[in-house]
Amino acid sequence: MRTTGFHGFLFGDVVYVTRxxxxxxxxxxxxxxxxxxxxxxxxxxxxxxVSATAQxxxxxxxxxxAIVRYDFADQFKLSVGRYHTPASYWNTxxxxxxxxxxxxxxxxxxxxxxxxxxxxFVGAMAEGTLNAxxxxxxxxxxxxxxxxxxVTRAGDAGDVxxxxxxxFAARLRPFDNGFALGGSVYFDRVEVDPDSYDExxxxxxxxxxxGAPELIAEFARVDHDPRQAGQKSTSDGWYxxxxxRLGGSLYQFKPYVRVEHVDVSMTDPVFAQxxxxxxxxxxxxxxxxxxxxxxxxxxxxxxxxxxxDYLNGFYVQVAFAIATAGVM
Amino acid sequence: MLRTRSYTAMLLLLxxxxxRAAHADAQTTASTAVAIVVHPSTRIDNLxxxxxxxxxxxERQFWPDQKTRITxxxxxxxxQERKLVLEKIYRMSEEAFxxxxxAKMFRAEVATGPKLVYSSEMARELVTAIPGAIGFMxxxxxxSGVKVxxxxxxLPSDPGYILR
Numbered sequence: 001m002r003t004t005g006f007h008g009f010l011f012g013d014v015v016y017v018t019r020x021x022x023x024x025x026x027x028x029x030x031x032x033x034x035x036x037x038x039x040x041x042x043x044x045x046x047x048x049x050v051s052a053t054a055q056x057x058x059x060x061x062x063x064x065x066a067i068v069r070y071d072f073a074d075q076f077k078l079s080v081g082r083y084h085t086p087a088s089y090w091n092t093x094x095x096x097x098x099x100x101x102x103x104x105x106x107x108x109x110x111x112x113x114x115x116x117x118x119x120x121f122v123g124a125m126a127e128g129t130l131n132a133x134x135x136x137x138x139x140x141x142x143x144x145x146x147x148x149x150x151v152t153r154a155g156d157a158g159d160v161x162x163x164x165x166x167x168f169a170a171r172l173r174p175f176d177n178g179f180a181l182g183g184s185v186y187f188d189r190v191e192v193d194p195d196s197y198d199e200x201x202x203x204x205x206x207x208x209x210x211g212a213p214e215l216i217a218e219f220a221r222v223d224h225d226p227r228q229a230g231q232k233s234t235s236d237g238w239y240x241x242x243x244x245r246l247g248g249s250l251y252q253f254k255p256y257v258r259v260e261h262v263d264v265s266m267t268d269p270v271f272a273q274x275x276x277x278x279x280x281x282x283x284x285x286x287x288x289x290x291x292x293x294x295x296x297x298x299x300x301x302x303x304x305x306x307x308x309d310y311l312n313g314f315y316v317q318v319a320f321a322i323a324t325a326g327v328m
Numbered sequence: 329m330l331r332t333r334s335y336t337a338m339l340l341l342l343x344x345x346x347x348r349a350a351h352a353d354a355q356t357t358a359s360t361a362v363a364i365v366v367h368p369s370t371r372i373d374n375l376x377x378x379x380x381x382x383x384x385x386x387e388r389q390f391w392p393d394q395k396t397r398i399t400x401x402x403x404x405x406x407x408q409e410r411k412l413v414l415e416k417i418y419r420m421s422e423e424a425f426x427x428x429x430x431a432k433m434f435r436a437e438v439a440t441g442p443k444l445v446y447s448s449e450m451a452r453e454l455v456t457a458i459p460g461a462i463g464f465m466x467x468x469x470x471x472s473g474v475k476v477x478x479x480x481x482x483l484p485s486d487p488g489y490i491l492r
Contacts, residue, residue, distance in 0.1 A: 005440035007433055037439045042397050045439035067436055073394040097434050100427070129387065134378055136387070176378065211419070251421070291423055323430055 009035040010322040011097045015104065019313035029054040030317070031112075033064070033096040043071045047081075051096050063156075064096055064120070075128040082154065085121040086140045086169040087186045089205040089218055099319040102214060102243045102256050102286055104298045108278050109220055109237035109262060115274055116237055116262065117201060117220055118147050118186075120154035123165070134176040140169045146188030147199075151270060161196065163189035178210025190224065192269050197224040199270070214243035214256070224270045233268035235275075237261065243286075252289065258282040260302075276305040284315075293320040361467040361484035361492040362409045365452070365474040367459050370396075374478040377490055383462060384417045386429075386438045391460060401451055401463035402442035409466055416491055464491075 013030035032052045039045050049065040069079035084091045088110040094101040096112070109116045123144020130137045145155030146165025159165075171182030186201040203220035219238040226232075243256035262278040264271050284298035298315040364380065366372075370391060375383070382388040389398055403410040405422060414420055420428060429441040445451040448469035455461045456473040467484035470476055482489045 007440055009430065009434060035434055037433050037436065039439035045436075047436040047439070065436070069436070071389065071397075074388055074390050092435065093431075095434060097431075100431050100434065131379075131382060131388065136382075176381070251423075288423070291426060321430060 005037075005039040006324070007037045008324045009033075009097075011035070011099055011319070013098045013317055013319040015315055015317045017313065017315050020311040022311075022313070030098060030319075031096055035095075035097075045069050045071070049095065073128070075130055077127050078124070079127070080124045081122070082156065083121045083123075083125060083142070085118050085167065085186070086142075087117050087167060087184045087201055087203055088220065089182060089207055089216060091117070091119060093209070097321065098317070099292070099294060099321040102254060102296075103241065103258060103282065103284060104296050104315045104317045107218070107239040107241070107258070108260050108280065109218070109239065113152055115152045115271065116222060116235070116264075117203070118154065118188075119152075121146075121165070121167070122154045122156055134174070136173045136176070138171050138173075140167070140184075142167045147190050149191070151190060151192065160191045161189050178208045178213075180207040180209065181205075182207070189227075190270055195230070195269070196227045197270055198227065199224055212245040212247065214241070214245070214254075216241045222271075224265075224268050226269075231267065233265035233271075235262070235264045235268060235271060237263070237278075252287055254286040254288075256282075256284050256286065276308075277303075279303045279310075290320075292322065293318070295319075361489055362412050362464050363467040363470050363484045364462065364464050364477045364479060364491070365455050365470060366462045366477055367455055368473065368475045369459055370462075370475060372477070373475075374481055377480050380479055381417055384413070386432055386441075389438065396460040399458050399461040400442040401445050401454055401461060403448075403451065403464070404444045404446050409464055412491060413464055 011033040015028045015030055016026070017028060018025050033049060035049045037045065037047050047065060047067040051062045051064050052059045053062065063082060065082055065084060067079050067081035067083060069077055071077045084095055086092050090106060091110050106112060108114065110119065112119060121142060121144050123142055125140055125142040127140040128138065143164050143166050145159040148155040149160050165186065165188035167184060167186040169182065169184035171180050173180045183204040188199045190197045190199045200223040201220060203218060205216065205218040208215040217240040222235045224233045239258055239260040241256065241258040243254050245251065246253045260278065260280040264275045264277055280300060280302035282298060282300050284296055286294055286296045288294045296317045300313040300315065301310050302313065303310045371393065379388065383398055384400065386400065390396065391398060414422065414425055418425055432438050433441055445454060445463065448465040451463045451465050452471055452474055455463045476483060479490055
């Protein structure tokens with residue numbers, strides 16, 4: 001088998017943070033992310049993404065994605081591996097490429113290492129796109145391991161039970177102008193001692209992702225239903241993000257705002273102790289000072305917990321991308 | 329009588345001017361239109377503009393028979409025909425175009441981006457050599473060995489052709 005094409009990328013960022021009541025402010029080295037694509041033959045492709053994240057004790061290496069895909073047709077492609085779960089638009093639109101996304105960080109409901117929506121999915125996926133005139137409908141359907149023993153992680157070394165996770169996601173682009181409407185459902189069984197819980201996640205999004213305006217609004221509802229005794233718990237989260245690429249001589253500037261809202265059920269054993277209600281208002285400005293490098297300044301006013309005080313924070317992030325030769 | 333001759337002469341001059349203007353316009357049209365060219369074995373002669381946009385944006389990666397993968401060839405920056413394709417097909421700036429393809433590859437939607445070509449001759453040679461290839465070049469540079477596609481039923485020489 002021969003490799004007919006390879007492209008590689010490196011994404012990285014450095015952040016300066018100052019927050020109220022925070023002990024670890026200052027300069028932070030963010031994630032360094034390496035990504036590679038290779039077309040092995042006419043129909044077989046391989047994708048990989050590895051990250052190195054700065055931590056107090058050193059750098060944590062993580063295999064973010066590893067996918068082998070066979071393209072039967074535009075309407076049907078089959079793959080196996082480790083994915084970003086398509087239960088959220090943001091999760092599969094920006095992955096770990098902070099240079100790609102407008103804001104400094106991901107929304108709370110889909111943050112890296114978070115547990116509200118499982119960020120990763122290990123299993124098999126079918127996907128494709130159907131086109132008719134200006135309308136296109138894309139879909140993804142998968143079966144996999146779901147959450148692992150540590151519920152923030154995917155079941156990389158096998159499923160924690162005999163109940164596989166399954167998901168279906170679809171996105172409609174009716175006008176070929178950047179407007180998209182999508183949704184997904186996700187089912188799994190989660191093990192949290194001493195019980196197991198049927199997990200259902202339903203999410204929806206509305207997006208405008210072409211041209212000067214950038215609008216992303218997502219809503220997700222997570223249900224956990226105990227298998228033995230107890231009541232079902234329901235938690236909701238949403239965000240609305242809006243940005244605008246300025247025109248003319250100010251083309252490099254992109255102001256943006258975001259509002260976030262997470263209501264966590266305090267009776268939910270899967271989220272208990274680890275997640276709290278969350279509110280945030282964010283305003284920022286992105287300046288693309290180079291074709292593959294950007295600086296973002298962001299103000300956040302956020303609250304962790306239903307009765308907690310709002311805290312102010314200011315972030316400055318430099319993010320960049322490096323692409324192998326031949327990528328445009 | 330004299331007035332009639334004057335009118336006739338003016339009409340003739342006007343007619344000659346119109347014919348020359350039309351001829352000049354035709355020459356401009358032929359030199360500025362961008363032709364979409366494909367490998368001669370490609371089993372289509374016409375694409376509607378929506379389909380053309382999908383192919384150039386990498387949203388459609390196989391020809392309709394689903395057997396042949398589309399290989400997209402894009403002229404390197406600065407060329408006039410690239411500017412026209414970015415404006416009319418992609419509706420993107422150079423920066424947005426670059427970001428679009430990096431994002432598309434990073435999302436694993438495509439394994440590779442377009443292949444860059446540095447001249448019309450190179451585009452013609454690669455389109456001729458690679459089954460499934462599609463590219464573009466000034467209509468005046470199209471030679472033998474490639475098939476010129478109609479877009480919305482029109483060839484580059486036809487009035488109303490969209491890529492000019």
